[in-house]
Amino acid sequence: xxxxxxxxxxxxxxxxxxxxxxxxxxxxxxxxxxxxxxxxxxxxxxxxxxxxxxxxxxxxxxxxxxxxxxxxxxxxxxxxxxxxxxxxxxxxxxxxxxxxxxxxxxxxxxxxxxxxxxxxxxxxxxxxxxxxxxxxxxxxxxxxxxxxx
Numbered sequence: 001x002x003x004x005x006x007x008x009x010x011x012x013x014x015x016x017x018x019x020x021x022x023x024x025x026x027x028x029x030x031x032x033x034x035x036x037x038x039x040x041x042x043x044x045x046x047x048x049x050x051x052x053x054x055x056x057x058x059x060x061x062x063x064x065x066x067x068x069x070x071x072x073x074x075x076x077x078x079x080x081x082x083x084x085x086x087x088x089x090x091x092x093x094x095x096x097x098x099x100x101x102x103x104x105x106x107x108x109x110x111x112x113x114x115x116x117x118x119x120x121x122x123x124x125x126x127x128x129x130x131x132x133x134x135x136x137x138x139x140x141x142x143x144x145x146x147x148x149x
Contacts, residue, residue, distance in 0.1 A: 002029040002056060003049040008036050009086065010044070017082035018046065025060070025075040044083045044091030052099045053123035060119055069115040076115075080108050100125040104140075105132040113138055 004018060010033040022029040035045055050056040060068040060075075076093060083091050093106040102125050104118070114133040117140060123131070126142035134141045136149070 002027055004029045004031045005035050005045070005047045005049070006031070006033040006083075007042060007045045007086075008033055009042065010083070011085065014082055014085060018079060021075055021078035021082055024078065025071055027056075027075075044086035046079050046083065046091070046093045048093070048095045050095065050097055053097045056095060056097075057119050057123075068119045069112065072119055073110075073112065073115040076106050076110070097123050101129055102126060103130045105130060105143075107133070111135075111138075114140070 002022065004022065006015060006018060010018075015031055015033050019029065019031045022031070029048075035047065037043070037045075048056070057068075057072065060071040079093055080091075095104045095106070096102070097104070100123055102123055104123070110133055121140060126144070128142050128144040130143040131140050132143050132146065133139075134146050
């Protein structure tokens with residue numbers, strides 16, 4: 001099962017749009033809006049939790065083969081669009097793979113290569129526990145390694 005948590009400020013329309021994005025991608029997800037932040041201007045959040053990377057990313061590969069990355073990109077873009085009406089001007093999407101204790105961070109401006117790469121690599125635990133796209137090396141890397149460069 002894929003669990004998706006949004007911030008408490010998400011509207012019913014935003015929750016429905018997120019749920020629809022997963023359904024359109026052929027993924028079953030339980031969507032809640034129960035994350036709370038203490039800030040005058042909290043960012044919007046979509047936190048996706050899966051047991052294994054293959055449960056989430058493998059679904060795209062099985063459905064689309066070589067074009068699996070397009071399904072992932074489509075889902076991520078729909079999720080960003082779903083939260084456009086949110087009060088916070090900025091937000092984040094992350095996928096937590098509990099099996100390896102790794103969080104994968106998505107930004108709205110990821111290139112196609114990032115999506116292509118992500119459906120092909122093995123997700124393993126990094127030192128920081130956070131994986132993000134490095135535009136300089138054009139690879140997914142540990143956020144600590146990016147900060148050290």
